[in-house]
Amino acid sequence: MSSQGSGGGPLRIRAVTEDDLSHVVRLDAAAFPADPYPFFVLRQLLTAFPEFLLVVEDSAKDLRGYVLATPPYDAQSWILSLGITPELRRQGLGRELMTRILGLLRAKGTHSVWLSVEPGNDSAVALYRSLGFVPEPQGPRLDYFGPGEHRLLMSLAL
Ligand SMILES: CC(C)(COP(=O)(O)OP(=O)(O)OC[C@H]1O[C@@H](n2cnc3c(N)ncnc32)[C@H](O)[C@@H]1OP(=O)(O)O)[C@@H](O)C(=O)NCCC(=O)NCCS
Numbered sequence: 180m181s182s183q184g185s186g187g188g189p190l191r192i193r194a195v196t197e198d199d200l201s202h203v204v205r206l207d208a209a210a211f212p213a214d215p216y217p218f219f220v221l222r223q224l225l226t227a228f229p230e231f232l233l234v235v236e237d238s239a240k241d242l243r244g245y246v247l248a249t250p251p252y253d254a255q256s257w258i259l260s261l262g263i264t265p266e267l268r269r270q271g272l273g274r275e276l277m278t279r280i281l282g283l284l285r286a287k288g289t290h291s292v293w294l295s296v297e298p299g300n301d302s303a304v305a306l307y308r309s310l311g312f313v314p315e316p317q318g319p320r321l322d323y324f325g326p327g328e329h330r331l332l333m334s335l336a337l
Contacts, residue, residue, distance in 0.1 A: 190267075191235070191236050192234070192275065194229060194230055194233060194234075195225055195229050195245070197226075199225075200225055202242040203245055205242075206244065206245050206262050206264065207262060230250075230283070231248045231283070232247045233279055233283075244262060244264060244267065244273070246260070248284060251290075255289065255291050255293065256291075257293050261276060261277065277306065277307075281310070281335070293332060293333070293334045295323060295330040295331065295333075296333060297330060297331075298329055298331045307335075312334060312335045313334060315331070319331045320332060
């Protein structure tokens with residue numbers, strides 16, 4: 180990919196490895212400070228589905244972003260998480276990660292992709308809309324992730 184890291188070096192997208200776990204935990208906590216995935220959940224997802232966790236690595240081998248999806252089940256997949264380190268946002272990395280994971284899911288037999296997003300997360304909703312994701316017509320599902328944690332569900336036909 181053509182994006183440059185903060186130090187000016189090239190960035191690359193690759194599948195996660197076991198050694199990346201603590202860095203993915205850190206990225207997830209930075210992206211979702213109020214509600215990060217517990218360490219053990221990321222551990223189990225990484226172990227079970229390493230092919231579906233892509234990371235952005237800079238020239239110093241630091242991880243700067245990640246996307247996590249589920250393998251297809253009944254031809255359906257979910258994007259579980261997406262995060263870009265704050266200093267590298269708005270440079271096309273989120274779009275690049277989504278494009279890469281959607282291509283992988285398509286190749287693996289996914290026909291529809293779902294995700295949930297906090298309704299006020301305008302940047303994420305704009306990104307997903309620009310990729311063709313469509314929100315459920317009834318609007319956000321109330322208390323989807325617990326009391327007060329409403330989420331907009333969006334889907335994309337591949
Ligand atoms: C959402 C997030 C992943 C976007 O990553 P990014 O690398 O900054 O996004 P990109 O640069 O690829 O932008 C792609 C599109 O997203 C939208 N977008 C991204 N940031 C935006 C912002 N601050 N305001 C408005 N739209 C924005 C735009 O449509 C943009 O396209 P454009 O640049 O052609 O206008 C990033 O902001 C992030 O990590 N946020 C915290 C974690 C999070 O909310 N994850 C999603 C949870 S569902």
